[in-house]
Amino acid sequence: MRVSLKDVAAHAGVSIKTVSNVVNDYQHVTPAMRARVQRSIDALGYRPNLTARHLRKGRTGIIALALPELGNPYFAELAAAVIDSAAEHDYIVLLDHTGGRREQELLVSQGFRARVIDGLILSPIELETEDLRDRAENVPLVLLGERAYDLPCDHIAIDNVAAARAAVRHLVAVGCREVAFLGARRGRSEPAQLRVRGWREELAAAGLAADDGLVAATDGWGHADGEAAMIRLLDSGRRPDAVFAYNDPMAIGAMRVLHARGVRVPEDIAVVGFDDVVEGRFGAVSLTSVSPDKAAIGRLAVESVLARLGGGAVEPRRIRAGYRLAVRESTLGRAGEGRGGPVTGTDG
Template sequence: MGASLKDVAALAGVSVKTVSNVVNGYTYVTPHTREKVERALGQLDYRPNLSARNLRQGRTGVIALALPELDAPYFAELSRFVIEAATERGWTVLIEQTDGLPAREREVLDGVREQRIDGLIFSPITVGADELSARTDSTALVLLGERVLEGPTHHVAVDNQLAAREVTEHLLSLGRTRIAAIGRQDNPNANTAHLRLAGYREALATAGIAYDERLAPATSNYHRADGARLMRQLLDLPQPPDAVFCCNDLLALGALRTALSAGLRVPEDIAIAGFDDIEDGRYSTPTLTTIRPDKEQVARVAVEMLEFQINGARSAGRRRPVPCEVTARHDLIVRESTSAGRGDGTQVPAAPEATRTP
């Protein structure tokens, strides 16, 4: 068994309470005493019992992260950052996949498989503000994504409309005039897709180019195969596009494969850009121009919001604090798929630092 606080106290010649104060970072311990305790902690290789500490505080030390797809690279990368931020706080992360199904998402809101957790970070696809307002579970909650904007709980998102407009403006700046968009979704719940298409259309309108629905084919999924299929559809048009904005990088990678298989040169014949900056796009041939959301910032802010609710808000007797909206940073990363010879991934600042609104 590992050393206890009592063992450390005996070696340092101080009380157990003094050792506890040092371990928990309290400041009212003299430098001399703190030095003795820290030396004893090191000699005994003391490790705090986080489970016991959490139980004494009425917590489990476990939070949940509920996402639509765990095999989607964007969510996989985001999960890693959430786990890193949670680990720094001594928390364990329970991962849930909802598949975007209404029943699974409602089940998550009502309690993650009856597991006792301290907080939930949730990226919903179907549940809306009404379901959130009717929620009776008092577990700390932070939402990700755009399904519920200005809802009744803390929320972290990326400005998808602005980012999509900026990447489309980049394509326009290359002299491309017949710009397609892969990723339109007709599902009314697909807020992220709607916002990205709105940004694309806004850029076209500003440039005086009429929106052509034939250049924005619909898809229910955002996988490589969907991008490949829809690019084939676009290339079969009497007037195919000279540039394509894809609503995520997986669609863009599929579209890139189809374009190259058709004998087109990228970007000379057709420029292709994506969204999300997943690792695959940094190693594709050509490398992929994309929007880089600050996934680490999204994760860390979400965990900070949970920590505030779990610690600060509850200690103040407030079960549900005033919701806070945070917009995370994003950047346009220009690579070879739109600008030949730019494989280094030139960063074009595209948005200010994260903004918060109470």
Template sequence: MGVSLKDVAQRAGVSMKTVSNVVNDYPYVSPATRERVQQAIKDLGYRPNLTARHLRKGRTGIIALAVPELGNPYFADLASAVIDAAAQHDHTVLLDHTAGLREKEVLVAQGFRAHIIDGLILSPIQLETEDLLARLDGPPLVLLGEREYDAPYDHIAIDNVAAARTAVQHLIALGRRRIAFLGARQESLRQPAHLRLRGWREEIRASGGTPDGSLVVATDGYDHRDGAAAMAYLLDRAEPPDAVFAYNDLIALGAMRVLFERGLRVPEDIAVVGFDDIEEGRYAAVSLTTVAPDKAAIARLAVDCLVERIDAGTPTAAFPRRILPGYTLVERESTIGRGTPAAHP
């Protein structure tokens, strides 16, 4: 038999209600009593019955996280951070994989599995504003990612335009002038790829240059092979770039592989910057300079916002919040050569 609330109460010499107040962190307990109860909990190895607690509140204690691609290291890192943040609120996380398909994102957003979750954190790729406005009911929702929506839900996303400008500014400061952008897309202008491309354009103009459209390469996807194909395309042109800013680290690493195969040096011949700060980039033969979103902050803010909506019983927000977590530019060998890495906000 496990240790019960009654056992703790007897050990501490208090009522079961007092033990419950301490376990639930209610403020109206004297410091001496709280300390006595906490010591009894420690001595007996008591563990609260979270399932019973959630059921008393009419909840399941489960929140869902839906992302486009769990195989992408960025989303794997993010999922891990969300799980850690949810645990601080005694919630379990159910992971869902949408493959970036609109039909799956709509299914998740409009209440799929609503009967077993208390709330949803969704990172959409193809979802449109009208899809969210058609969401008549369902559990509270918090949005992740850089697509912008005019919908009554809190949204957590870094400033992609500013982050891209930081990356390009770094390359310009190193004397690079023909800076390519790999990973452009043809979809909605609200896609993160368009926002990062916009930052590329703005920073080049701010430096007195003129953005060269021939240095912008669209890709079918966001993987190593896409970066390799894009880099090969640029190198076969008459005037190759002297630097590359890639939509993400996977594209950047694919590009660096092609540069190696063509006998070009990174960063001496072509400098490379990625985006996401995945582990593979840190341990590449030439470590990758990258924009590092604060994934822990993104996860914590998303979970905190969601739990706040769950506790308040308000699935939608009259004044939805747009929260911008921070990021850093982590300078490594792919732009500054061998030396001590540095990070700048």
């Protein structure tokens, strides 16, 4: 049988109200009383009824998380960070996959699950400001990603321009002078535009040319896209001494082509990715990558939803999460050859 508050109270020799105060972390409980009740909770194996607790507050205990690409390891790791953070607040996460399609993003943002969720964390690709401004539902909305929206909601992202500049600065520091960019996605894509901008700005700051002939546009950002972009670049006759890829899957695809063609990484071409996903750390050549603080992004997103539910954080906030440059073998060999040693990374 399920252990109740009444059972714990009887075991501890206190009132049910006292047990409730301890379970709900009411601050005006003496340390001695809290310890006494906690011993009974542990002895009986009491577990609070979270559903009932949320319902008493008029809530469901569910936060929705809508992401564009669950097959992308970055979004999978980000989802894990959100789920872990939500669990710390006794919330569960309802995961939606939008595929980056406008119709699905509209469906999610307009509240088709509003009756079963307390808040929505959304990473949009195709939605416009007007789409989100006209939301019919009033559940708290927190945005992730780099698209800019003029909306009364919290928006969490890293500084993509600064992060891209850090990646290119590292490549220049280890001796690279012709840095290609893979993943300038065809059509609108603000993250890609921001990273290309950072690439251009840092090359200019180093007195180097930002050669458009070294920019490879793609339709997607997967392994195959990186592979195809690298093939096109090499077949064009261009031979950069470094590649900065939009993300890690593209960088890994590019490295596969370089290996197949006998091009050494990093001795002939250094490679840097973006997102620092797990698979990049375990290849034959581990990948240097811009590492967003995914744990912080997940925590900030959940805390932003809960702050809105609690009536706090009334003014919308643009929240910058941190990042660092995780330097590994795909560039480290060049740095180890009398060029100033490895770079430990820069926090955003």
